């Protein structure tokens with residue numbers, strides 16, 4: 001096989017790990033966490049129970065879940081020095097950059113590293129799951145010039161996050177919908193940010209650096225950042241009648257339509273189906289959203305024009321509409337994705353440590369060789 005035949009841009013189709021965390025069948029639209037279908041977890045589980053399942057491989061017993069939830073509840077507060085550091089971040093900065101910096105900063109405060117100690121692993125899992133939402137909410141309030149809201153010990157994980165954003169106890173349906181959103185985004189096998197987390201983990205650095213590198217990778221518009229761009233796109237389209245022309249224009253100009261297409265799914269992403277249902281539940285209770293009508297029409301046209309190529313709605317297409325209805329600003333959509341995906345990244349971190357080998361791929365050198373250095377005065 002020639003070198004060019006060996007090379008796969010984007011490592012497409014190259015297995016980079018053996019994993020038992022999640023399974024995707026992109027042709028049939030199946031997603032399972034540790035063998036359990038996503039639809040079942042979305043309906044019956046909670047985000048923290050799902051996180052436990054992902055990280056430790058089994059559903060927790062009653063007591064294990066109670067202890068896990070308890071520990072996370074009481075580790076939600078962040079050190080005042082992290083808050084003070086975040087206060088110095090420019091309010092015009094993107095919340096993903098704030099999150100990446102503050103996640104990395106946790107490593108300064110919890111610098112002891114004992115990767116072969118199960119207690120160390122559990123403490124890091126608890127700390128990261130507990131503190132990441134607090135850091136997202138703190139930046140949101142501080143950039144508006146307000147003091148961050150302390151976590152509320154009486155509220156569960158999802159409700160507490162919405163409370164820290166709005167200083168109001170959230171509606172029950174809103175909290176439940178948000179919890180399901182977290183479950184849906186918790187894990188998705190090998191992808192850019194997970195790979196990033198694993199490469200970083202493979203050097204045996206600390207888990208805060210692992211999560212910070214994954215957050216940085218998730219931020220791009222071809223990955224987690226697409227949900228923000230979906231809302232901007234719906235704004236640009238303006239009304240359902242313009243959807244067909246928008247799709248035609250994108251096809252002619254070979255422009256990507258945000259929230260559609262996936263490296264693995266060649267049918268509608270099962271998470272998009274659930275998110276669409278959640279959006280409808282929220283609209284029934286709190287009133288509709290005109291962007292939803294545009295979205296439905298757009299999806300219909302994309303399916304007609306591009307369905308033959310396996311391009312269908314992905315997870316990012318409807319998630320933004322759910323978050324909008326929950327009153328969450330657009331540039332927090334990707335940080336919400338990160339809050340959830342911490343569970344999956346930690347599961348891969350733990351799995352990587354169990355059979356670690358540092359990632360060290362090769363490259364195909366295509367540059368010049370044996371050149372002569374010319375002095376500056378000759379150039």
Ligand code: ACO
Nearest residue numbers: 222223224226255256257258259260261262263311314316
């Ligand atoms: N709109 C229009 N055409 C598309 C789209 C799209 N959203 N996605 C893929 N295509 C077309 C490409 O133009 C290409 O066509 P061609 O073969 O005629 O040149 C073909 O489908 C293959 O596209 P690739 O970009 O090579 O597919 P890849 O698997 O590399 O990309 C990706 C997947 C990056 C998600 C892509 O579909 C995309 O950019 N989508 C829009 C951004 C988006 O929604 N990202 C979120 C993904 S989900 C997530 O990360 C959580």
